[in-house]
Amino acid sequence: MAPPEASTLEILRTHSLASVAGREIERLILGGEIPAGSRINEQALADRLGISRGPVREAIRGLERSGLVVTVINQGSYVRKVSAAEALELYDLRALITGEACATIAANPPPGALARLKALTGAMAEAATADDAQRYYGLNLDFHAALLEAGAGPRAQRIYADLGNELHLFRRRALVAPENMRESNREHAAMLAALRSRDPDAARRVGETHIRNGKRRFAASTPAVENDQGPPQAATGGEPGHARPTPDPPRRRAPRIARGR
Amino acid sequence: MAPPEASTLEILRTHSLASVAGREIERLILGGEIPAGSRINEQALADRLGISRGPVREAIRGLERSGLVVTVINQGSYVRKVSAAEALELYDLRALITGEACATIAANPPPGALARLKALTGAMAEAATADDAQRYYGLNLDFHAALLEAGAGPRAQRIYADLGNELHLFRRRALVAPENMRESNREHAAMLAALRSRDPDAARRVGETHIRNGKRRFAASTPAVENDQGPPQAATGGEPGHARPTPDPPRRRAPRIARGR
DNA sequence: CCGCTGCAAACTGTTGACGATCGACGATCG
DNA sequence: CGATCGTCGATCGTCAACAGTTTGCAGCGG
Numbered sequence A, B: 001m002a003p004p005e006a007s008t009l010e011i012l013r014t015h016s017l018a019s020v021a022g023r024e025i026e027r028l029i030l031g032g033e034i035p036a037g038s039r040i041n042e043q044a045l046a047d048r049l050g051i052s053r054g055p056v057r058e059a060i061r062g063l064e065r066s067g068l069v070v071t072v073i074n075q076g077s078y079v080r081k082v083s084a085a086e087a088l089e090l091y092d093l094r095a096l097i098t099g100e101a102c103a104t105i106a107a108n109p110p111p112g113a114l115a116r117l118k119a120l121t122g123a124m125a126e127a128a129t130a131d132d133a134q135r136y137y138g139l140n141l142d143f144h145a146a147l148l149e150a151g152a153g154p155r156a157q158r159i160y161a162d163l164g165n166e167l168h169l170f171r172r173r174a175l176v177a178p179e180n181m182r183e184s185n186r187e188h189a190a191m192l193a194a195l196r197s198r199d200p201d202a203a204r205r206v207g208e209t210h211i212r213n214g215k216r217r218f219a220a221s222t223p224a225v226e227n228d229q230g231p232p233q234a235a236t237g238g239e240p241g242h243a244r245p246t247p248d249p250p251r252r253r254a255p256r257i258a259r260g261r
Numbered sequence C: 001c002c003g004c005t006g007c008a009a010a011c012t013g014t015t016g017a018c019g020a021t022c023g024a025c026g027a028t029c030g
Numbered sequence D: 001c002g003a004t005c006g007t008c009g010a011t012c013g014t015c016a017a018c019a020g021t022t023t024g025c026a027g028c029g030g
Helices: A004-014 A017-030 A042-049 A053-065 A084-107 A113-129 A133-151 A154-168 A178-196 A200-221 B004-014 B017-030 B042-049 B053-065 B084-107 B113-129 B133-151 B154-168 B178-196 B200-221
Strands: A069-072 A076-079 B069-072 B076-079
Touching (some): A017 A042, A017 A053, A053 A069, A053 B053, A084 A200, A084 B084, A084 B154, A133 A178, A154 B084, A154 B154, B017 B154, B042 B053, B084 B154, B084 B200, B113 B133, B133 B178
16 A cells, blocks of 8 residues: 555645645544634644645534634634534434435435345344444444435435534533433334335324434533523524623623724 | 725625625526526626625535536536426425425414415516516515514525526426416415415415426427436435446536556 | 733735746658 | 646645633732
8 A cells, every 4th residue: 555645745745735624624623632612723733734824724614614613803703602502403404314315215216225224223222232322323324324325316416415414513422321222222123124215204103203303413412401501503684783692602791892993 | 875985895804705795696596697507707706896705716616516507627617507307306305395385384374374376376467467577476485484484494595586586497487378377376375275274284285286386387498408418416325336327517628548657 | 919001923815926847830851 | 739747826734822710829918
């Protein structure tokens, strides 16, 4: 194989620095190295990645659009903090997409899709038996990715992925109880059966229910609706007329109206 | 009122140049001033906006994430060209979200929502009678925005808005036939009735059907599946291993494999 | 002891400039 | 006469520096 330096150069020839920085920052955020709610220091990140601030800023702009960070003028970018209510909505939307994908697959299963899903379910069963939550988690991601690939278009897949990323921001990782693993995989098996049955409506119901049950398990494992403060989020519409609808990422605010100049 | 200059300065104090540039570029794209498929000249845009290339690049990076533009390394950014197949998927996703919103509203209508929707339907009826497609179009947007506001969360609203923006890219604007307007508004009335009926399932069906009918009308007005070439779109996953899955925004292609160096 | 004022450091927002790459045009050679 | 190579212009990607703002702290006064 070629030495890693050559590979790096080849990557640089095909991907811009901003894009690789974007993936790296996304990894740092989702991996928890940059905790939710914390501020992102552009200079520090640039130094860490060995690049300049320009590409870092561009990458942050992209992550902002995808909902991972929020930016306050002259103050910086913050890793978005997803509230419990928002997390619940994310589950609902995922349920919707998953149900639709199940219905599509049941109506006309792509060749090989069911076999692949079945194999993943089997592997998850093994992981659940071994209480290997880490492995189960990864396989679960694969299962749902395969499901979407088989029954949803590229746009839906991207939306689903974005929603999953945002969900990671709510908590460092919803702890996976052993019983939850087994219950979840039972639902996977039920989904598979429904997909085989060629009944789109039933498949949609089962798929939706699976995610909704995940939402329930998630809500049950959440201690309470921790309501630290106004959740930082920049929605679509933001008129300058409003005082400040939601953007209070940091806790310290000095609302000095002394902006007279 | 204050002179526009002062207002501009105040905006600059609360919004970054990149964000206003983003809105402006989005407006240019959706308004058709920058046609779909064309390249975006950063310098020219910066000059036009009277700013430097930095904010423009940041804005483009954000639009890229939201699916309005695609960027090819060392070649530039192109206004995304949505294929017919992609447009159909966009309709499906909008149908899904709209149906869900209808079901939610029917289950528990927020105060004032039904009245507002009814008023909009009435206004649309007037516009349809007057054959004022422009006005009908705007009211239709308002209607669906109000629907989502009443029955969907902020995230779903943002997704819906993004999908609508992408849909604009397919064609300069699907021409609205007078009969289509009337048919569409009849469906609006049916939706309203279903919402009043307090039957979530029925409301969901009607809402979904409305969008699916819009999809049908759209497909009927589309001359054919114009298949110029591989549609430029950057999906979620992009391994450097693949040769080049889809990114062929410009028509001139020089697939010389002579990248040996 | 607490609050206010002023200054200094840090950081962000923006700009301009430099190097590198790509596409196009024209010249040269088979 | 056609194809290939070299050169040129245009544009992108990246960097370093400047200006403006916010934050934190020290000093002062009440």
